[in-house]
Amino acid sequence: MIKTEHLSKIFRTEEVETKALNDVNLHVTEGEFVAIMGPSGCGKSSLLNIIGLLDNPSEGTYAFNGKEVGKLKESQRTQERKGNVGFVFQSFNLIDELTVFENVELPLIYLKISASERKRMVTEVLERMKMGHRVKHFPQQLSGGQQQRVAIARAVVANPKLILADEPTGNLDSKNGIEVMDLLTELNREGTTVVMVTHSDRDANYAHRIINLFDGKIVTETRKDAELV
Secondary structure: OEEEEEEEEEEEOOOOEEEEEEEEEEEEOOOOEEEEEOOOOOOHHHHHHHHOOOOOOOEEEEEEOOEEOOOOOHHHHHHHHOOOEEEEEOOOOOOOOOOHHHHHHHHHHHOOOOHHHHHHHHHHHHHHOOOHHHOOOOHHHOOHHHHHHHHHHHHHOOOOOEEEEEOOOOOOOHHHHHHHHHHHHHHHHOOOEEEEEOOOHHHHOOOOEEEEEEOOEEEEEEEOOHHHO
């Protein structure tokens, strides 16, 4: 599903050149749950942005679902993302002016799905996330754990093949964090590929494979027995 070869990302200003990623070779097969770890500034977010088609690499290749996408224009990347990639962020990234229902519905509007089908899909996913009783509430009326459930509902409502999670429990207490990780694990068991950036050893233990980045390079890779997850 994901295949990068000799991937590098360089940020340049007039005074300085920073190599955020350096010769990264990463293969993720469909249905995997992969955790990416490493210290702040090691390139985790840069890698996630490229995998999620939010940015292009400076060097190397990136194939998504067998298609080379590393040199696409922004509008082309947007088309590739639609319905294929769902994002879950540490800060939830919900729109304060929209209700829970409207936040989750948004990706389906972009996909031009009919209003009746949108209502069915949103209602179904919010019930699954145990947020069906909060459809008319606004994000600021919810706890952090509830906001992250809504964010996950928004990420998966269009049944994407890939979920990218960036520190998904970073703003949550341990109880809500475990519940969020259980939800991601359940989605993965149903066939969704999950790539997660995390600082948490506990969260990383949910993954099949743990990749450690340092100074923009993959330095270690640990594969876990799926039965132990």
